[in-house]
Amino acid sequence: MNVLASIPPPLGSVLILVLGTLVILLLTGRLSNSPTILATIGVLSLLGAALPAMGGDALTRVSVLGVVAAGLVGMLLVPSAELHNSTQRPEVAALILLGSTGAIVLATAGELLSAALGLETLSLSAAVLVALGRGARPLEAAFRYFVLAAISFAALVYGLGLLLLATGSFAWPRPGVVDPTYSYIWTIGVLLIGLGFAYKLAVFPLLWGPLDAYTAGAPGLAGFVMAASKIAAVVALARLAAGAAVPMAPILIGIGLVSIIWGTFGALAQREVRRMLAYSTVANAGLMALALGCGPEGRAAAIFFVVIYVLTILLAFAAMAGRGTGPLPFGEVRGEGLSATRALGLTLALLSLAGIPPTPGFWAKLAILDASWSALGFWPTLVAVIGGVAGVLYYLRPLPDLLALTRAHVSSAPAPAVWFAGAAVVVLGLAPGFAYAVARLAIGG
Amino acid sequence: MALAPIGLQHFLVLGTILFCIGMYGALSRSNAVGVLLSIELMLNAVNVIMVAFAKFIDTPQELAGQVFAIFIMTVAAAEAAVGLAIVISVYRLRHSIQVDDIDLLKN
Numbered sequence: 188m189n190v191l192a193s194i195p196p197p198l199g200s201v202l203i204l205v206l207g208t209l210v211i212l213l214l215t216g217r218l219s220n221s222p223t224i225l226a227t228i229g230v231l232s233l234l235g236a237a238l239p240a241m242g243g244d245a246l247t248r249v250s251v252l253g254v255v256a257a258g259l260v261g262m263l264l265v266p267s268a269e270l271h272n273s274t275q276r277p278e279v280a281a282l283i284l285l286g287s288t289g290a291i292v293l294a295t296a297g298e299l300l301s302a303a304l305g306l307e308t309l310s311l312s313a314a315v316l317v318a319l320g321r322g323a324r325p326l327e328a329a330f331r332y333f334v335l336a337a338i339s340f341a342a343l344v345y346g347l348g349l350l351l352l353a354t355g356s357f358a359w360p361r362p363g364v365v366d367p368t369y370s371y372i373w374t375i376g377v378l379l380i381g382l383g384f385a386y387k388l389a390v391f392p393l394l395w396g397p398l399d400a401y402t403a404g405a406p407g408l409a410g411f412v413m414a415a416s417k418i419a420a421v422v423a424l425a426r427l428a429a430g431a432a433v434p435m436a437p438i439l440i441g442i443g444l445v446s447i448i449w450g451t452f453g454a455l456a457q458r459e460v461r462r463m464l465a466y467s468t469v470a471n472a473g474l475m476a477l478a479l480g481c482g483p484e485g486r487a488a489a490i491f492f493v494v495i496y497v498l499t500i501l502l503a504f505a506a507m508a509g510r511g512t513g514p515l516p517f518g519e520v521r522g523e524g525l526s527a528t529r530a531l532g533l534t535l536a537l538l539s540l541a542g543i544p545p546t547p548g549f550w551a552k553l554a555i556l557d558a559s560w561s562a563l564g565f566w567p568t569l570v571a572v573i574g575g576v577a578g579v580l581y582y583l584r585p586l587p588d589l590l591a592l593t594r595a596h597v598s599s600a601p602a603p604a605v606w607f608a609g610a611a612v613v614v615l616g617l618a619p620g621f622a623y624a625v626a627r628l629a630i631g632g
Numbered sequence: 633m634a635l636a637p638i639g640l641q642h643f644l645v646l647g648t649i650l651f652c653i654g655m656y657g658a659l660s661r662s663n664a665v666g667v668l669l670s671i672e673l674m675l676n677a678v679n680v681i682m683v684a685f686a687k688f689i690d691t692p693q694e695l696a697g698q699v700f701a702i703f704i705m706t707v708a709a710a711e712a713a714v715g716l717a718i719v720i721s722v723y724r725l726r727h728s729i730q731v732d733d734i735d736l737l738k739n
Contacts, residue, residue, distance in 0.1 A: 323725045327734045341674035348681045399737045
């Protein structure tokens with residue numbers, strides 16, 4: 188009993204997820220024809236993993252619950268996932284659990300070495316999840332995602348090496364512990380580690396692999412990859428920026444502003460929904476990076492933003508799940524035959540992503556702008572505001588067709604993932620203050 | 633003329649050069665297997681630096697560099713397995729492993 192009590196909360200979550208993975212892999216033969224039982228085992232593993240985290244600090248709770256939410260939506264979509272080979276559903280479920288494990292380790296790691304291991308676990312799981320989608324497009328997307336993930340991982344471990352030289356340990360950076368002789372090596376090391384984490388956030392210039400993965404992967408799996416990666420990356424970057432504000436803050440602000448501009452123009456130029464969502468995620472990642480460079484208030488705003496953003500984007504991808512891995516042009520949304528539930532879910536997600544009040548996306552963007560205004564002043568905030576306003580132009584383009592679909596009577600299978608993600612978005616919209624208070628607590632404010 | 637003894641700086645320079653060659657190869661090779669080999673070169677460059685740190689630097693964690701090198705070798709093996717699996721799947725679908733032929737998503 189004492190042994191169980193002495194296990195740190197994140198480790199307890201990881202052990203339960205690994206146990207669930209092993210169970211699924213051991214029963215692969217039996218579960219390949221029983222998708223409902225498979226999803227049930229996966230969901231129970233994820234819910235079980237959330238329990239130990241409740242005993243941890245606020246950052247652990249936010250990280251684990253965010254990752255578990257992403258995993259739950261992905262797991263609920265496993266039975267209907269568009270796979271190249273439908274007998275691979277158990278592998279997909281196991282990879283979702285492994286990816287969740289990696290994301291939790293990355294976000295809650297006690298040392299940077301563990302964080303690197305979590306990052307790689309998440310990257311490899313994500314690449315294979317994308318590759319298992321139906322058709323050639325997911326496979327090509329997976330290759331590009333994998334190559335860039337491997338390069339960014341190599342940069343991260345090179346940075347870890349430099350940090351070991353400068354400080355003698357793999358501990359998270361802290362101000363004032365570096366020998367002045369090694370300060371420049373420490374700075375380069377921290378920046379390379381930040382580069383490795385930033386790839387998971389999909390900010391400029393590390394965006395081509397994630398862009399393709401979000402565009403071409405099976406929607407449910409791509410949604411999980413995006414959500415789990417972003418939660419873990421924001422928490423990891425927040426921890427890095429807290430201990431190494433000097434090199435990290437200006438870099439984060441710079442790449443944040445460039446990402447907002449790049450993502451906004453990219454999304455405006457798209458003619459199909461998924462590519463537009465992929466580019467818009469770069470603009471949103473830019474907002475998060477900008478906030479991460481704005482001190483403790485900004486880091487709290489970034490945590491608040493990522494929780495809301497992740498649940499909203501999960502809702503959008505869950506609503507599009509089951510329609511294949513091909514593009515969804517704006518002009519063909521009405522002909523997709525989405526059920527009213529899915530059309531309503533996608534409508535709610537797009538309204539929230541556009542930041543229309545009183546959706547939670549509005550409060551998330553407001554928190555970022557407030558932090559940016561306080562820390563950086565007029566011009567950076569103006570760029571963020573313009574990025575936010577331009578979002579209305581591209582997010583709301585498919586809205587008339589979606590509203591028409593909500594009134595149509597198209598029958599479809601139940602969509603538990605849409606209901607779950609939709610309920611989470613509505614709850615956050617009703618109580619944004621509570622979520623923001625939790626985010627502040629997580630940052631220690 | 634006596635040569636200067638090999639020190640940490642030499643290994644740092646060697647590792648950095650290898651890392652840069654690997655990154656150049658990963659970003660410029662047209663053959664997908666060549667890209668994977670370049671990534672391995674980047675990771676092995678880190679290994680060179682880590683083992684050198686373990687030999688030349690006095691730290692409270694004496695074995696950190698060597699343990700880290702083994703850690704990277706393990707991760708690199710997993711990475712190579714996944715990478716080759718993806719490349720083989722791409723070859724089965726497209727009958728080519730030239731990166732330029734992987735172009736369905738270019739727009």
